[in-house]
Amino acid sequence: DQQVKQNSPSLSVQEGRISILNCDYTNSMFDYFLWYKKYPAEGPTFLISISSIKDKNEDGRFTVFLNKSAKHLSLHIVPSQPGDSAVYFCAARPTSGTYKYIFGTGTRLKVLA
């Protein structure tokens, strides 16, 4: 039962354009969402997060949008750069009091120069 889903396994974007990565969740009992970036043979690197009481959070080129009614999360990267090429994971934290994260399966972003 995959509670956090990233339905696009891969995405290619031209350098300078916007990259939009999507994430859907099925459980309403998440209170915190995060995006991580992962390069091969490295650990996930925290990018940006958003609390469930907000609908947008912005940090430089990265913006995360949360649509609670649709149970949908998206990460916008603009402008995209070749160094952004990596696998992006969304993660959600349940409100149940445990602090474990539920991860999606990842989207591989390739930014073309």
Next chain:
Amino acid sequence: NAGVMQNPRHLVRRRGQEARLRCSPMKGHSHVYWYRQLPEEGLKFMVYLQKENIIDESGMPKERFSAEFPKEGPSILRIQQVVRGDSAAYFCASSPPRGVETQYFGPGTRLLVL
């Protein structure tokens, strides 16, 4: 500014042997989490520990796997009598005592069972 440290980075074991994976959290962090990533999958939560306490082990297999985070020293994930299906990347993350919002990950240990 040392991040989360994990060692070894790569570990090869034969079936039936034991694997010990170590994790040193970031300075000032007292919460440790272990996750496992199988090929082409996302990270799956295994266990959450604080110093000398296991808080949540709901993701740990019932047999052969154990974890500890002693008062002194790194957290250890131990896998006894490894099988081929244990081959995966094991990631450790840590977070500070006050907040649990953001977990910071180590580089991972890639376990290969022959």
